[in-house]
Amino acid sequence: MSAIAMTAIPTEGFTPPGPGDFNLPPIGHSEGTAPTFEFLGQTMYWGVTKPMVQLALSVVLIFTFFYLASRHRAMVPGKLQYVGETAYGFVRNGLARDTIGSHDFMRFVPYLVALFFFILVNNYFGLIPGIQFPTFSRAGMAYALAALSWVVYNYVGMRKHGVGGYLKLQTVPSGVRGVVLLLLVPLEFFSNILVRPVTLALRLFANMFAGHMLLILFALGGEYLLLHTTGLTPVAGVLSFVMFMGVSVLEMLVMALQAYVFVLLTSMYIAGALADEH
Structure with a gap:
């Protein structure tokens, strides 16, 4: 049985995907001709890459959508205005106001709205034919965005409480005294x-x-099993494409959920930075 399987599935011809598939060369260069440099033991490329273009494209798309949605504002909104107001209200009310509180939330709404749709659009790039690459599957993109949120909530906390007061608020639990603080503070x-x-x-x-x-x-x-195998093995290729469609639907949910969770946690961190007690 194993001999038949090895004959039907020539696995030596299939190259499985790996992390290297996410390290895209600069636009206009092939993988072997692109200029490189070493960073933390990894080979990195010089130049403008596809994820960089996607970041810029997402900004254009988001700005264009909200500009068109708000350009002809009316008491009775049209379809585009209604969609824009619903999208804006979802973040404004469901994330910013409910998490930060009605007293302080409005000054953070522009950042949180931009953050939510910026992540959402870049995530959904992974399902759009012709692009099919989620921008934040590159770690550097995700960490840069997290660093921006880190600066925001630490800055507002230090501005309200002072540097020393903020650090005390974040590191010293209320009601705790004595030697146990030597363990808890770090x-x-x-x-x-x-x-x-x-x-x-x-x-x-x-x-x-x-x-x-x-x-x-x-x-x-699925493509390999359908085109490069014989016998009953191509049936597994059909099942692979069925799984591809199923995972695509699941990814649509996960992509939206990750944008929501990222902004929700950012809102919670801002609320914690503004709070008077830890």
């Missing part, structure tokens, strides 16, 4: 100051990376 500092941006970025990056890897695997594996 842990709280590590958890609230250092780890938050890492976990914020890692959650987004890991979900986009893993989901896209599955899509590549089912698509390429």
